[in-house]
Amino acid sequence: xxxxxxxxxxxxxxxxxxxxxxxxxxxxxxxxxxxxxxxxxxxxxxxxxxxxxxxxxxxxxxxxxxxxxxxxxxxxxxxxxxxxxxxxxxxxxxxxxxxxxxxxxxxxxxxxxxxxxxxxxxxxxxxxxxxxxxxxxxxxxxxxxxxxxxxxxxxxxxxxxxxxxxxxxxxxxxxxxxxxxxxxxxxxxxxxxxxxxxxxxxxxxxxxxxxxxxxxxxxxxxxxxxxxxxxxxxxxxxxxxxxxxxxxxxxxxxxxxxxxxxxxxxxxxxxxxxxxxxxxxxxxxxxxxxxxxxxxxxxxxxxxxxxxxxxxxxxxxxxxxxxxxxxxxxxxxxxxxxxxxxxxxxxxxxxxxxxxxxxxxxxxxxxxxxxxxxxxxxxxxxxxxxxxxxxxxxxxxxxxxxxxxxxxxxxxxxxxxxxxxxxxxxxxxxxxxxxxxxxxxxxxxxxxxxxxxxxxxxxxxxxxxxxxxxxxxxxxxxxxxxxxxxxxxxxxxxxxxxxxxxxxxxxxxxxxxxxxxxxxxxxxxxxxxxxxxxxxxxxxxxxxxxxxxxxxxxxxxxxxxxxxxxxxxxxxxxxxxxxxxxxxxxxxxxxxxxxxxxxxxxxxxxxxxxxxxxxxxxxxxxxxxxxxxxxxxxxxxxxxxxxxxxxxxxxxxxxxxx
Amino acid sequence: xxxxxxxxxxxxxxxxxxxxxxxxxxxxxxxxxxxxxxxxxxxxxxxxxxxxxxxxxxxxxxxxxxxxxxxxxxxxxxxxxxxxxxxxxxxxxxxxxxxxxxxxxxxxxxxxxxxxxxxxxxxxxxxxxxxxxxxxxxxxxxxxxxxxxxxxxxxxxxxxxxxxxxxxxxxxxxxxxxxxxxxxxxxxxxxxxxxxxxxxxxxxxxxxxxxxxxxxxxxxxxxxxxxxxxxxxxxxxxxxxxxxxxxxxxxxxxxxxxxxxxxxxxxxxxxxxxxxxxxxxxxxxxxxxxxxxxxxxxxxxxxxxxxxxxxxxxxxxxxxxxxxxxxxxxx
Numbered sequence: 001x002x003x004x005x006x007x008x009x010x011x012x013x014x015x016x017x018x019x020x021x022x023x024x025x026x027x028x029x030x031x032x033x034x035x036x037x038x039x040x041x042x043x044x045x046x047x048x049x050x051x052x053x054x055x056x057x058x059x060x061x062x063x064x065x066x067x068x069x070x071x072x073x074x075x076x077x078x079x080x081x082x083x084x085x086x087x088x089x090x091x092x093x094x095x096x097x098x099x100x101x102x103x104x105x106x107x108x109x110x111x112x113x114x115x116x117x118x119x120x121x122x123x124x125x126x127x128x129x130x131x132x133x134x135x136x137x138x139x140x141x142x143x144x145x146x147x148x149x150x151x152x153x154x155x156x157x158x159x160x161x162x163x164x165x166x167x168x169x170x171x172x173x174x175x176x177x178x179x180x181x182x183x184x185x186x187x188x189x190x191x192x193x194x195x196x197x198x199x200x201x202x203x204x205x206x207x208x209x210x211x212x213x214x215x216x217x218x219x220x221x222x223x224x225x226x227x228x229x230x231x232x233x234x235x236x237x238x239x240x241x242x243x244x245x246x247x248x249x250x251x252x253x254x255x256x257x258x259x260x261x262x263x264x265x266x267x268x269x270x271x272x273x274x275x276x277x278x279x280x281x282x283x284x285x286x287x288x289x290x291x292x293x294x295x296x297x298x299x300x301x302x303x304x305x306x307x308x309x310x311x312x313x314x315x316x317x318x319x320x321x322x323x324x325x326x327x328x329x330x331x332x333x334x335x336x337x338x339x340x341x342x343x344x345x346x347x348x349x350x351x352x353x354x355x356x357x358x359x360x361x362x363x364x365x366x367x368x369x370x371x372x373x374x375x376x377x378x379x380x381x382x383x384x385x386x387x388x389x390x391x392x393x394x395x396x397x398x399x400x401x402x403x404x405x406x407x408x409x410x411x412x413x414x415x416x417x418x419x420x421x422x423x424x425x426x427x428x429x430x431x432x433x434x435x436x437x438x439x440x441x442x443x444x445x446x447x448x449x450x451x452x453x454x455x456x457x458x459x460x461x462x463x464x465x466x467x468x469x470x471x472x473x474x475x476x477x478x479x480x481x482x483x484x485x486x487x488x489x490x491x492x493x494x495x496x497x498x499x500x501x502x503x504x505x506x507x508x509x510x511x512x513x514x515x516x517x518x519x520x521x522x523x524x525x526x527x528x529x530x531x532x533x534x535x536x537x538x539x540x541x542x543x544x545x546x547x548x549x550x551x552x553x554x555x556x557x558x559x560x561x562x563x564x565x566x567x568x569x570x571x572x573x574x575x576x577x578x579x580x581x582x583x584x585x586x587x588x589x590x591x592x593x594x595x596x597x598x599x600x601x602x603x604x605x606x607x608x609x610x611x612x613x614x615x616x617x618x619x620x621x622x623x624x625x626x627x628x629x630x631x632x633x634x635x636x637x638x639x640x641x642x643x644x645x646x647x648x649x650x651x652x653x654x655x656x657x658x
Numbered sequence: 659x660x661x662x663x664x665x666x667x668x669x670x671x672x673x674x675x676x677x678x679x680x681x682x683x684x685x686x687x688x689x690x691x692x693x694x695x696x697x698x699x700x701x702x703x704x705x706x707x708x709x710x711x712x713x714x715x716x717x718x719x720x721x722x723x724x725x726x727x728x729x730x731x732x733x734x735x736x737x738x739x740x741x742x743x744x745x746x747x748x749x750x751x752x753x754x755x756x757x758x759x760x761x762x763x764x765x766x767x768x769x770x771x772x773x774x775x776x777x778x779x780x781x782x783x784x785x786x787x788x789x790x791x792x793x794x795x796x797x798x799x800x801x802x803x804x805x806x807x808x809x810x811x812x813x814x815x816x817x818x819x820x821x822x823x824x825x826x827x828x829x830x831x832x833x834x835x836x837x838x839x840x841x842x843x844x845x846x847x848x849x850x851x852x853x854x855x856x857x858x859x860x861x862x863x864x865x866x867x868x869x870x871x872x873x874x875x876x877x878x879x880x881x882x883x884x885x886x887x888x889x890x891x892x893x894x895x896x897x898x899x900x901x902x903x904x905x906x907x908x909x910x911x912x913x914x915x916x917x918x919x920x921x922x923x924x925x926x927x928x929x930x931x932x933x934x935x936x937x938x939x940x941x942x943x944x945x946x947x948x949x950x951x952x953x954x955x956x957x958x959x960x961x962x963x964x965x966x967x968x969x970x971x972x973x974x975x976x977x978x979x980x981x982x983x984x985x986x987x988x989x
Contacts, residue, residue: 149825178725184717556736563741
């Protein structure tokens with residue numbers, strides 16, 4: 001026993017240091033280099049102090065440290081106001097505080113900041129791995145908090161065990177709260193820069209400038225369908241429409257004044273689906289051809305592509321419905337016709353000449369013209385991701401020299417030739433296909449599924465999709481980019497998707513897990529209402545309260561019970577157990593047994609207070625005496641004691657009668 | 659975090675009075691649900707503020723993982739209530755003994771803590787006493803608590819306070835127990851010179867008083883006629899040293915009486931304090947003395963028992979009826 005001390009134990013100091021390091025680790029990738037250095041410095045200093053080699057720093061040194069790190073913060077973050085600045089400030093503060101943890105108060109400051117820094121980790125990453133890591137770190141931080149409140153000399157293992165014993169029952173409670181707690185609208189607007197660089201669609205297309213198409217297997221989006229899943233060749237996900245060509249690149253025209261919103265006549269069933277789009281840092285969204293309408297918060301451009309009003313910096317999910325068969329804009333105005341046949345005055349003369357020759361041969365029949373073009377591709381063209389650069393008139397070079405290219409080359413050449421003979425045409429970019437994940441029943445679309453195709457306008461039919469890539473490499477459209485690339489002899493393409501079957505299945509499972517994680521954890525707010533309504537049969541307050549209270553109190557009851565069990569001595573001998581129970585019960589009603597009283601003596605006194613049972617009590621006292629002192633251990637007597645004790649307990653009056 | 663709980667705050671003392679009024683003084687107490695109180699500590703409140711901040715962050719960034727962390731910490735906060743309570747509940751506390759002391763010193767009390775189950779650190783305190791940290795590792799351990807002894811007489815601390823903030827310092831569970839704790843507090847000794855006749859006895863005339871006693875052997879002298887033959891030292895006669903007589907002396911000093919009434923008109927407490935100092939001094943010199951406190955008389959004697967009786971009488975004079983010790987005492 002000792003006087004109260006607020007100085008913390010040496011073991012506790014080590015716990016604090018460990019907690020600090022672990023909470024800062026996930027932030028290392030974006031922190032300016034000097035912050036981890038500062039942390040290392042203060043950590044080292046504290047360890048030296050811990051070992052008694054250094055003494056605590058003087059006030060002057062501390063002041064110098066504070067000034068230097070404030071300057072550092074201003075230099076590194078002076079112009080920013082995002083969460084990075086806040087987190088960096090917290091980490092620097094924590095690092096500085098480390099040097100002087102000595103008393104319980106200092107340690108508490110460090111631990112509370114550590115809790116907060118741990119929370120901010122999720123602003124930068126929200127993968128299941130980070131969550132798992134955070135759970136492990138939380139155990140360490142809790143251990144650090146525990147270490148400053150528990151006695152000296154508790155082993156590391158024991159401390160961790162205690163922390164887990166604390167956290168264990170808290171987990172189901174957390175799940176309950178997580179399910180129930182209403183998700184509120186942000187209190188004020190915050191900006192969050194997603195630190196990831198994006199790969200994805202761009203809003204211009206100049207296939208001649210790219211010699212090797214770098215495609216990644218990064219996830220673009222995932223889709224769940226309400227009903228039937230469209231066939232692979234129907235899975236055209238439109239994102240952008242390029243309607244201007246400047247001789248080198250296709251792009252989106254800014255002046256859309258002449259264009260009306262296009263009219264969609266649905267001729268078949270509606271397909272409902274939900275897209276979870278990864279952050280793109282661009283405003284545009286993907287939609288299955290053709291989206292029926294734009295949900296609130298989005299706008300639809302004239303060529304039926306969907307857009308947000310601001311860039312998409314976080315994963316975003318939305319629900320849409322699509323018409324797979326349709327007639328789009330059966331009539332074009334003069335101005336619109338003009339718009340969609342625009343070409344530069346000169347350039348690519350050979351392509352123009354070829355198109356004119358074919359058009360003349362088809363005698364102005366658009367269908368025949370298109371047929372001719374597709375045949376041409378099918379005869380001698382090669383689909384490849386490394387077509388090489390095209391100098392000068394890129395479309396001429398592609399059509400007459402190299403004849404090698406990927407979807408963009410075909411789309412660009414096709415719409416060029418269509419336009420050159422006066423047929424309205426445009427390029428649509430987006431994604432095509434996707435891989436079906438059987439484990440969770442959704443379609444995963446990756447960046448290598450990006451695609452470009454053509455829409456051509458025909459009298460009476462409106463805008464019709466025309467995919468020249470299908471003429472060159474039909475299996476690319478019929479199956480998926482993934483399997484197509486796998487079978488391709490193109491080494492670059494093959495390397496992208498090279499995986500054995502078991503790896504493939506593992507990858508699918510992993511992605512399915514991530515999908516579940518995203519859907520049920522990261523985007524739980526979208527599911528909350530439906531899920532709770534499903535489970536509880538309604539969203540009344542009383543149902544929610546019951547849902548929270550019933551399991552919640554069960555958890556508390558379990559915890560209390562297990563604690564009570566631990567602190568009640570367990571008696572293995574049934575005779576002792578029966579007598580102990582009798583003592584506890586009868587002692588509570590009448591007089592408790594005094595420490596110096598023998599059991600028999602207590603029973604005799606009890607007989608005075610409880611005359612109705614005097615006979616039994618005295619008999620029990622006699623039996624007990626005999627058992628203890630006469631060394632008789634017959635089973636019959638033991639049974640008699642247990643029976644008597646049981647009878648006495650059942651006869652106990654309900655209320656205290658003193 | 660401050661361990662200096664404000665046991666002086668008005669609310670606390672009101673709860674304490676109410677709580678104590680419900681329990682009789684007992685030699686042993688088992689802490690139960692009924693007597694253990696629990697409230698968040700200041701750090702617990704700060705922890706809640708931290709949770710509020712985390713929640714705002716979760717709401718603003720619409721980040722479900724931050725929500726989850728907040729809820730986990732919130733649940734932990736709630737669960738801690740049970741753990742903190744569990745660290746106190748079920749402890750059995752019994753009074754072992756109180757040690758006597760002088761007013762102005764710390765009175766020490768020994769208490770026995772018995773418990774089962776896994777527990778950790780608790781704090782214990784007597785009224786106005788310092789807080790002691792106790793690590794509950796054994797199933798039974800004896801704890802020494804102290805509190806200041808302000809005045810003479812029986813010191814019976816009103817309560818023993820047990821508290822704990824284990825495991826995370828977010829909650830404080832505490833209880834007050836009324837235990838049968840007693841320590842006897844003697845008056846604070848006030849040093850002053852002994853009355854003159856006593857001073858002389860104590861320092862100078864010791865030797866004279868010794869001769870002719872029967873108690874202690876002090877040496878041999880030549881046997882003179884008239885001496886008791888029992889005094890003859892036969893051993894030295896056998897060795898051929900002639901007749902020698904063993905000489906004995908009584909170490910009993912002349913009777914010294916400490917009398918409260920003979921001390922002038924000073925304040926009672928000061929007179930008692932002076933008497934206490936004298937008793938201590940005389941016992942140290944191993945002299946025999948008697949004590950008269952008004953009606954009460956303690957017959958002259960020396961030794962530890964005499965000192966105890968004298969001090970007890972001085973401690974209780976005027977506060978409790980004094981029992982006359984021994985049959986020979988006379989008024």
